[in-house]
Amino acid sequence: xxxxxxxxxxxxxxxxxxxxxxxxxxxxxxxxxxxxxxxxxxxxxxxxxxxxxxxxxxxxxxxxxxxxxxxxxxxxxxxxxxxxxxxxxxxxxxxxxxxxxxxxxxxxxxxxxxxxxxxxxxxxxxxxxxxxxxxxxxxxxxxxxxxxxxxxxxxxxxxxxxxxxxxxxxxxxxxxxxxxxxxxxxxxxxxxxxxxxxxxxxxxxxxxxxxxxxxxxxxxxxxxxxxxxxxxxxxxxxxxxxxxxxxxxxxxxxxxxxxxxxxxxxxxxxxxxxxxxxxxxxxxxxxxxxxxxxxxxxxxxxxxxxxxxxxxxxxxxxxxxxxxxxxxxxxxx
Numbered sequence: 001x002x003x004x005x006x007x008x009x010x011x012x013x014x015x016x017x018x019x020x021x022x023x024x025x026x027x028x029x030x031x032x033x034x035x036x037x038x039x040x041x042x043x044x045x046x047x048x049x050x051x052x053x054x055x056x057x058x059x060x061x062x063x064x065x066x067x068x069x070x071x072x073x074x075x076x077x078x079x080x081x082x083x084x085x086x087x088x089x090x091x092x093x094x095x096x097x098x099x100x101x102x103x104x105x106x107x108x109x110x111x112x113x114x115x116x117x118x119x120x121x122x123x124x125x126x127x128x129x130x131x132x133x134x135x136x137x138x139x140x141x142x143x144x145x146x147x148x149x150x151x152x153x154x155x156x157x158x159x160x161x162x163x164x165x166x167x168x169x170x171x172x173x174x175x176x177x178x179x180x181x182x183x184x185x186x187x188x189x190x191x192x193x194x195x196x197x198x199x200x201x202x203x204x205x206x207x208x209x210x211x212x213x214x215x216x217x218x219x220x221x222x223x224x225x226x227x228x229x230x231x232x233x234x235x236x237x238x239x240x241x242x243x244x245x246x247x248x249x250x251x252x253x254x255x256x257x258x259x260x261x262x263x264x265x266x267x268x269x270x271x272x273x274x275x276x277x278x279x280x281x282x283x284x285x286x287x288x289x290x291x292x293x294x295x296x297x298x299x300x301x302x303x304x305x306x307x308x309x310x311x312x313x314x315x316x317x318x319x320x321x322x323x324x325x326x327x328x329x330x331x332x333x
């Protein structure tokens with residue numbers, strides 16, 4: 001998400017940055033404030049802002065007033081010298097928890113308001129790295145949003161029927177005990193399961209050896225298309241574009257891949273209407289043992305059927321238990 005704008009540059013907070021910020025804030029919470037007697041420019045410090053200690057670097061000192069650039073919020077604050085404290089060595093070595101973009105080219109009063117709306121609404125976006133920097137906001141690029149209406153390019157008519165993942169129906173498993181295929185296991189937080197019956201009923205739709213329209217297709221982030229997977233064309237959603245390659249997730253199986261433009265094709269016909277069959281899940285009720293992900297990976301076999309207990313849907317994924325898998329892990333401990 002965009003957290004601030006400074007001189008035409010955007011400060012972005014990725015999930016990894018956010019996780020690091022939480023870690024840093026937890027570490028700061030255990031620090032005992034030790035006021036400094038004198039400060040110098042470029043000195044790393046902890047300063048009190050809104051009753052919280054925050055990391056910063058001194059940019060200017062005028063008497064008892066100190067200008068400090070906050071390392072985790074991309075803004076400059078002015079505090080009194082009495083609010084400036086020594087920083088621990090470990091906190092001084094932690095990276096900043098945001099990413100600063102190149103300077104935007106299309107900023108004016110109207111686009112500045114758009115940027116402020118993105119900041120205040122905490123809108124999530126996807127970074128697009130394909131030549132110039134850009135952000136994907138829904139089905140439109142930030143660069144397009146920033147342009148005056150007279151300069152906006154109307155999307156080609158042949159692309160007006162893009163299929164976005166957000167518009168598709170999803171297979172919903174019943175809560176409780178049942179047998180499901182474990183399609184893909186990345187870690188305990190990222191598991192994809194599927195109904196063997198549903199996959200069998202739709203296999204001819206979601207996996208094809210030949211397509212009527214065999215022309216390479218240029219999708220946008222969030223769009224569902226066909227991607228090549230194990231010598232078949234399978235449905236996938238574009239997660240991001242990076243250096244001319246597309247990172248995709250195969251929506252019926254859960255696995256990730258980087259594909260070239262030549263390995264992507266447009267959806268057509270009944271593939272649009274068939275629900276997404278891959279069910280995103282996270283494991284709960286795990287055995288309390290060290291290196292649980294390592295132990296789970298040792299026993300998980302992608303594509304195998306397991307008895308599972310689907311506990312609930314948390315708004316993003318289903319929380320599940322796999323007792324037989326947990327038992328196998330316990331025997332290794």
